[in-house]
Amino acid sequence: MAVPKNAKRGLGKGLDSIIPAKVVTTAKKPEAVTPPVDGQVVKLNITKIEPNRSQPRKTFDEDTLIELADSIKQFGIINPLIVTDKKDHYEIVGGERRWRAAKKAGLKEVPVIIKDLTEQEIAEIGLIDNIQREDINPIEEALAYKKLIDDFGYTQDVVADKVSKSRVTITNSLRLLKLCDHVRQMVIEGKISTGHARALISIENEEEQITLAQKVFDEKLSVRETEKLVKNLGKTSKPKKTVANKASLDAVYSSLSEKCKQAIGTKVEIISKGDGTGKIEIEFYSNDDLEKITDRLCKG
Numbered sequence: 512m513a514v515p516k517n518a519k520r521g522l523g524k525g526l527d528s529i530i531p532a533k534v535v536t537t538a539k540k541p542e543a544v545t546p547p548v549d550g551q552v553v554k555l556n557i558t559k560i561e562p563n564r565s566q567p568r569k570t571f572d573e574d575t576l577i578e579l580a581d582s583i584k585q586f587g588i589i590n591p592l593i594v595t596d597k598k599d600h601y602e603i604v605g606g607e608r609r610w611r612a613a614k615k616a617g618l619k620e621v622p623v624i625i626k627d628l629t630e631q632e633i634a635e636i637g638l639i640d641n642i643q644r645e646d647i648n649p650i651e652e653a654l655a656y657k658k659l660i661d662d663f664g665y666t667q668d669v670v671a672d673k674v675s676k677s678r679v680t681i682t683n684s685l686r687l688l689k690l691c692d693h694v695r696q697m698v699i700e701g702k703i704s705t706g707h708a709r710a711l712i713s714i715e716n717e718e719e720q721i722t723l724a725q726k727v728f729d730e731k732l733s734v735r736e737t738e739k740l741v742k743n744l745g746k747t748s749k750p751k752k753t754v755a756n757k758a759s760l761d762a763v764y765s766s767l768s769e770k771c772k773q774a775i776g777t778k779v780e781i782i783s784k785g786d787g788t789g790k791i792e793i794e795f796y797s798n799d800d801l802e803k804i805t806d807r808l809c810k811g
Contacts, residue, residue: 594624605639642655649705650699687709707737710738
């Protein structure tokens with residue numbers, strides 16, 4: 512990636528661990544009789560290079576591409592693209608954003624490192640290269656982590672080590688994939704931040720999640736306000752009994768009490784707790800009463 516004088520970090524630990532850092536610069540072009548040695552930095556005609564269609568990154572911010580193109584016009588491409596030879600063309604393994612910006616800058620040739628890689632290495636390098644770009648959106652980043660885990664069997668710890676980030680960062684990023692598609696798109700478009708999105712993850716109902724996300728966007732709520740909104744959403748008050756319902760239940764209990772009284776021969780009271788539970792109280796006035804009651808209950 513081409514960078515100005517105040518440039519930030521390069522490809523990072525992850526990509527360097529896959530591609531040897533030591534390269535040999537050569538003035539020869541790939542079209543020369545002597546083919547370039549694997550790992551050499553050479554220049555290729557930009558029209559002979561094509562992006563990798565299977566890479567997870569699908570969106571490129573136009574403004575940042577223009578900024579990078581301006582930088583390339585002044586300083587050139589500092590970090591060569593990584594490509595692999597596909598016989599009829601060269602496919603980008605890492606550096607598609609630089610390639611796009613170079614085209615905008617009007618470059619005819621770009622520096623590349625031609626690597627002989629397996630399909631797994633191509634996929635892994637492409638993913639890590641995209642993850643380490645500063646302008647990648649949070650959803651694409653999360654999808655890239657998931658692909659590393661699903662396709663290569665990596666644990667979150669291994670992924671964290673390869674991209675030089677903490678395990679917590681990886682975990683929090685993957686949690687964004689619990690969002691429904693509509694809310695994910697709002698994150699991609701920058702309508703809500705990752706902080707807002709994390710607050711909405713706990714809402715399992717898709718319609719409620721979308722409604723609250725739209726409310727956050729429309730009312731420009733802060734992350735703190737969003738968290739409070741989600742917390743209050745989970746509070747549901749118990750339905751109050753109406754006078755009509757209470758009177759109806761009382762009539763039922765009174766009728767049952769009377770039936771029990773006639774069957775047993777003494778006062779019976781049914782006491783409800785209001786939630787479908789309660790107790791039955793049976794009065795007796797002597798040991799003989801008790802014996803008669805228990806005898807009737809035991810005999811059904």
